[in-house]
Amino acid sequence: MSYLVLARKWRPQTFEEVIGQKPITQALQNAIARQRVAHAYLFAGPRGVGKTSVARILAKALNCQEGPTPQPCDRCAFCQEIRTGIAVDVVEIDGASNRGIDEIRELRENVRYLPAKNKFKVYIIDEVHMLTDQAFNALLKTLEEPPPHVIFIFATTEPHKIPLTILSRCQRYNFKRIPLALTVEQLKKIAAQEEIKISDRSLHLLAREAEGSLRDGQGLLDQVLSFGGKKVTDEEVNEVLGLIDRKVVHGAIKALADGDKTRLLQTVEEIHNFGYDLKEFCGELGRLARDLLVLKVFPKEGIEYSGLIDLPEDEIQELSSQVEKFSLEEIHSLFRSLLTAHDEIARSAFPRLVLEMTLTRLARRKPIFSVEEALEKLRIMEERLRSGQGSSLPLPSPPPMPPASHPFIPAESITLTFGHPPTEEEEQEPLTLKGNEGETGAPAKENSAETPGGLAGEINDQWKEFVQFAKKKKPPLASLLEHGHPLTMNAELLEIGYPQKSFYLERMQEADNRSVLSTLCAEFFQRKMKVHVSGMNPLPLSPNLSGNGPEVNHGRKNSKRNQQEEALNHPLVKEALNIFGGRVVEIKLL
Secondary structure (H helix, E strand, O other): OOOOOHHHHOOOOOHHHOOOOHHHHHHHHHHHHOOOOOOEEEEEOOOOOOHHHHHHHHHHHHHOOOOOOOOOOOOOHHHHHHHHOOOOOEEEEEOOOOOOHHHHHHHHHHOOOOOOOOOOEEEEEEOHHHOOHHHHHHHHHHHHOOOOOEEEEEEEOOHHHOOHHHHOOOEEEEOOOOOHHHHHHHHHHHHHHOOOEOOHHHHHHHHHHHOOOHHHHHHHHHHHHHHHOOEOOHHHHHHHHOOOOHHHHHHHHHHHHHOOHHHHHHHHHHHHHHOOOHHHHHHHHHHHHHHHHHHHHOOOOOOOOHHHOOOOHHHHHHHHHHHOOOOHHHHHHHHHHHHHHHHHHHHOOOHHHHHHHHHHHHHOOOOOOOHHHHHHHHHHHHHHHHHOOOOOOOOOOOOOOOOOOOOOOOOOOOEOOOOOOOOHHHHHOOOOOEOOOOOEOOOOOOOOOOOHHHHHHHHHHHHHHHHHHHHHHOHHHHHHHOOOEEEEEOOOEEEEEEEOOOHHHHHHOOHHHHHHHHHHHHHHHOOOOEEEEEEEOOOOOOOOOOOOOHHHHHHHHHHHHHHHHHHHOOHHHHHHHHHHOOOOOOOOOO
16 A cells, blocks of 8 residues: 555544634534534634544535444444545535636536435535625525535635635634644644654644644645655754754844844854744744743743743743843844844845844843833933032023113123033133123122123023013914024124024024024114024033123133033933933023
């Protein structure tokens, strides 16, 4: 006798032998026991999950010598004929090759005759979705009211292609993919019965490649046996199926956890030399990232998670040793990067380069904080700033407000010069208010209208009046002016500062907005003025608006500058800028 492949040799012959479809087999057995068998059934589901096998078992149960019975004996002549495919009253039709209207007309003529030997005539049409529309239309009336001795069983992998008029006349059962654990268990049973020596790791590999199809898993086992005989090693399984060695994949995860860029490049070189599919390797890394997430989410003790991870126990232990090196956010970032790389490798002409760049970038990862953690760290940093703890910038105090404002500032007034980078001369001099001649302001009596603090207050008040005036004339432009700071304001020049590369700076530098601003200035100040819009460096040093002399400022300048630089270089500040994509600017309290 010729060799019988494992998929046919181990085909289920009773409802109890069907793997992974318990709800369907139970429903069919109950229908037979209660004499509620429908005249037409539709079995839909993926390939290799038992649709045709269940159809044959149902035909056995209806035509068994002891039946109809929920448990066919599989020993009588009727059961044996159906098992070997020679029963004259159980007709299996391939819908792909018998899809025309002529074949269906012939079937419609034959259903009128009584069974030759059995109790029921059973028509099993496989891949029924391949029938033409005309064939389906010819079958409608017969399918709706067939003779009482006829049972139709349709099997398909694409039920969406079947007309609704056919679907409405059938009882539909959806077959699901067989879980990996059940596939492994069945393969292990077959290996034991066939006296095959194969490891659990290899069986897991076969089951994973089968992707829920038991028939595919049995076929892969047959293929491996043809190569290695009765004793199969893990290396032989990888070689025959063209799979990537699991040790290499786990080694890549370990290298990512340790930040070992050299090992990652060597891994890509090894995979490339062996001819493995780089896209498949990237997909395996993505699956392990998902398994890392499961191990990270579930506690080590308590809730059982093994059903969520389709890996053998030794691989789960290997992943468990690496999971503590990743945070939850890092695992999410790792998975997103690998998923993006998987798509890019499939489209790129240089897949190796894409994989190498992705893995080396992931190896130099920095700690990733969630938004909640970042906000909490910023809140703690703000509390420390306000309480004076740590090295940080002191919170600015509001300048004294002048008692009155003037219609415009005369030409000999004070000019604020803190909106541009300090020159070498300014690095040596205390930062104070300067007059138009560049002279350093001298100490003055407190509350005097001619003190620098008083004049700065007048500038602020007049700037506010100008913004209010602009709101009445040009509200859109006023909304931009509200985000600016007056750097210079005198009878000849108005200079407004905005943070570098900001949206407001770009809008105000447009020719139309500058033209409208010049017109508003001439109308408000009642004279023609030059208008400049310039960018401000992050955190410019605040001028001395408190009335203190240059001696006091000179003593504090270096200390403030050091505090500013230290605050800007603080890891929390840098991480906050990186997360929110922001930049540091100075907030003036008016």
